[in-house]
Amino acid sequence: MRIMLVEDEREMANALRSALAKHDMVVDHVTTMGDAEAAAGSFQYDAILLDRQLPDGDGLALLPRLRRRGLGVPVIVLTAKGDLADRVSGLDTGADDYLAKPFALEELLARLRAVLRRPAGMAAEMLRLGKLTFDFGNRQAFVAGELVPLRRRELLVLEALARRKGRTVLRTVLEDAVYSFDDEIQSNALDTHVSRLRKKLSEAGAEVEIHPIRGVGYLMKRAS
Numbered sequence: 001m002r003i004m005l006v007e008d009e010r011e012m013a014n015a016l017r018s019a020l021a022k023h024d025m026v027v028d029h030v031t032t033m034g035d036a037e038a039a040a041g042s043f044q045y046d047a048i049l050l051d052r053q054l055p056d057g058d059g060l061a062l063l064p065r066l067r068r069r070g071l072g073v074p075v076i077v078l079t080a081k082g083d084l085a086d087r088v089s090g091l092d093t094g095a096d097d098y099l100a101k102p103f104a105l106e107e108l109l110a111r112l113r114a115v116l117r118r119p120a121g122m123a124a125e126m127l128r129l130g131k132l133t134f135d136f137g138n139r140q141a142f143v144a145g146e147l148v149p150l151r152r153r154e155l156l157v158l159e160a161l162a163r164r165k166g167r168t169v170l171r172t173v174l175e176d177a178v179y180s181f182d183d184e185i186q187s188n189a190l191d192t193h194v195s196r197l198r199k200k201l202s203e204a205g206a207e208v209e210i211h212p213i214r215g216v217g218y219l220m221k222r223a224s
């Protein structure tokens with residue numbers, strides 16, 4: 001799951017970044033609407049966390065700019081302006097949710113889960129393939145009811161593959177799902193995460209296969 005954080009206050013941004021990273025999310029941090037619009041055009045985000053008071057204006061102005069470009073990504077507006085009128089204007093502008101600072105991280109996570117469950121976010125709440133069940137809401141993998149313990153990047157790879165089940169997923173798409181633009185990517189790192197994931201799924205008896213498609217990417221399907 002890849003999140004864009006649009007926030008100009010350094011302390012707030014750093015705290016959110018590390019908290020979200022601990023919850024297995026990839027976070028790209030930008031400080032202006034201009035940079036946010038550019039990043040949204042280049043990468044696929046699962047959600048955007050948007051501050052309102054930004055150096056280049058009221059963050060709400062970003063929403064129509066994104067929607068005009070056909071970007072339906074869920075947006076949660078984060079702001080110190082928490083009164084009712086501001087809340088209503090935020091939602092009217094096309095925000096999916098609104099959270100007044102200061103907020104508890106648990107609440108932000110719950111709201112992220114909620115917007116991601118809506119139809120405009122992820123298409124399916126559960127993937128079932130072979131004996132594997134992937135729960136998109138809680139971001140957990142199960143085989144025959146048993147949780148498969150996955151490390152952060154393994155989970156991110158599986159989540160990206162699960163969302164595109166039965167289709168070849170480009171390396172670049174997987175890398176975008178696993179690394180933020182501040183991460184350094186070593187050339188074989190993705191393959192390492194895939195092979196660890198494959199091993200764990202196989203040991204759990206998931207009956208799914210992750211095939212490398214040479215020079216293109218990976219395909220996850222039911223074991224034949």
Ligand code: CA
Pocket residue numbers: 007008009051052053054
């Ligand atoms: Ca601000």
